[in-house]
Amino acid sequence: MEAIKNWNAPKTPTEVRQFLGVAGYYRRFIESFSKIALPLTVLMQKDKKFECSNKQEAVFQLLKQKLYSAPILSLPEGTDDFVVYSDASHQGLGCVLMQKDKVIAYVSRQLKTHEKNYTTHDLELEAVVFALKIWRHYLYGTKCTICTDHKSLQHIFDQKDLNMRQRRWIELLNDYDCNIRYHPGKANVVADALSRKERTKTLRNESLQGLDKQFEIKIDGTRYFANRVWVPNFGNLRRLVTDEAHKVCAFLAYEGN
Known part of the structure; x- marks a missing residue:
């Protein structure tokens, strides 16, 4: 929920596309979605200069509000049928917790400096661990399904050649009754967008910091x-x-x- 609330207004066509990818995934819950989102879709047109007006900013805020208000985010009903969608980019982690096709929570975070050296496999595994830690109060002691777009994680419990970090994470996974399933990235649109949003935010901050270092009076x-x-x-x-x-x-x- 905080990840959606803290989503900054898009500054480029790519950022608009990422946000609408998330909103569009739950369009069936948003009345008149296409009509509401129309002013934002104009910003993705290649033949037009990117200019976000007050009207488009208001549309962005309205869609955000609808994303984290009922019936988009729901309270869990019991402890069954939890599904976690996780994804990782080289700058961030993103996860969505669902139950019976209803979104319970969103979460994302940037990578720490040392994590940027992790392999794709380790980042995807860390995204799973991140979700289990964040939502332990929902997932511990109950059966759950974890959907990832990294195929090899389906066989993580059968892998023998593991480093110390992976072994530590496997120990944590063993505390949960979870079934890891492969879920293609295109279908995992929300978690993917959340993880890449963190990447975009980090790159922008790094660019600004770089300019500060080059400027001198x-x-x-x-x-x-x-x-x-x-x-x-x-x-x-x-x-x-x-x-x-x-x-x-x-x-x-x-x-x-």
Whole structure:
């Protein structure tokens, strides 16, 4: 639920597509979904400049509200028929808990620095472990099904050559009565979108941090970017500086002759 509530407004066509992928998966629960989402679908058109208006922002917020309000998110009924959909990208983990085709909860998080070195197999296994830990109060002591788009996890309990980290996770899995099933990525759209949302957020933060490190203001007030003088884009300041530079170059060339 928090993952949906904290979903930032899309800034690119790709982010719009990710969000509508999640919303569209549960369109049968949202009355007049196509009509409501129409202003957002326009943002994905290749022949138009991406401009998110106040109307489109309002549509985004409305769809978010409908995603985490009844009947989208439901309280669990008993302790049977729980299904976990898990997915991992190279920047985040995403999971959805369902019961009898109703969504009980969403969850996602970014990868920690050391986790970015994990193999795809380990990331997918960690997504399963992440879900079991988060929803232990729902899943411990009852039968549940875990759906993953990583085929080899179906046979994780039969694998012999495991590293220490995998063995530790297997011990945790053994505490649960869970059946791991292969579920193709295209069908696992919600968990996939949640995991990739974390990836997009991380990349944006890293890019901004990188720009901060390259920007510097000297004692005399001169601004530098990537060790070069940077002229702010105020009015026609850049044009004036460029014109002066051309005049100086022309004068020096004349003097040289």
